[in-house]
Amino acid sequence: MATVKVDTPRYIDKSGYMESEQAILALAALAQSTRLDVFRLLAKHEPEGLPAGDIAKALAVPQNTMSSHLAILSRAGLVTARRFSRSIVYRADLKAFQSVVLFMLRDCCDGRPEICGPLIEDLTPCCNPKPRTKAHV
């Protein structure tokens, strides 16, 4: 039977699981040294991005191997690709990255705020040295 490919192998559509599924995709994408390096590199090169060839060269990985890694990151939503003439420029999707982090923290923090408070404290000096941001919560 030549039916369509099922890409929902285990638990199907429960509406709450869609988010988990996507998060797992992102975690798996980052759980590999080359891809983690790629994301790091692309984050550093925001917002201009980098063409695929430059990424491969920078990390000393064959182009086709890099291409498959980039495809995995892209499928996970962590990077975006856009063609510029002959090059395909990849960019880190930092919003998506934030979503992954938020997913993780909600998973552990839900109902127990005391867990993430310290984390915010640790994070604040690192990521928000400016005294005040807009308080439009």
Place this chain on the structure above:
Amino acid sequence: MATVKVDTPRYIDKSGYMESEQAILALAALAQSTRLDVFRLLAKHEPEGLPAGDIAKALAVPQNTMSSHLAILSRAGLVTARRFSRSIVYRADLKAFQSVVLFMLRDCCDGRPEICGPLIEDLTPCCNPKPRTKAHV
């Protein structure tokens, strides 16, 4: 055999930062639906923890399969195990989890604080209704 059973968190290096290798281990551990469910479950059951059998039963997974998942989570430093008579009670290591999140955020935030500012804002109402140590940060 004398397994590694150290009090000092193995996933933190001298500078207090999590190493990439350890972070990858943790990300890979969470990038699997059963294990993500396990961590969620254990986080929900902090600080009492749950015996291995209960975890297996709760998630409808054979005990030996669950045992290997728990070993992976443990190796990644995300859970701890302690024997209580016949049971081995597992607990989520939320500090380690926080380290993973911090690692990720440092990876993308380093040098560009404007990226994580919004994340802290999103996180604050969820996780930190009131600041813990009113430090001089």
Place this chain on the structure above:
DNA sequence: ACGGTATTTCCAGAATTATCGAAATAGCGA
């Protein structure tokens, strides 16, 4: 000691992932 419970280890098969050479596709300039 024994029997029962809780959990892990051993093992093996199935599935998935990583890697990369070779070929294919896409765009550009002449």
Place this chain on the structure above:
DNA sequence: TCGCTATTTCGATAATTCTGGAAATACCGT
């Protein structure tokens, strides 16, 4: 059109991960 560059897709192999049956280990009560 041809040739060149940039990138991806194809295909195959090696490595790793997932799964669970069976056996082993650890503990407790009697």
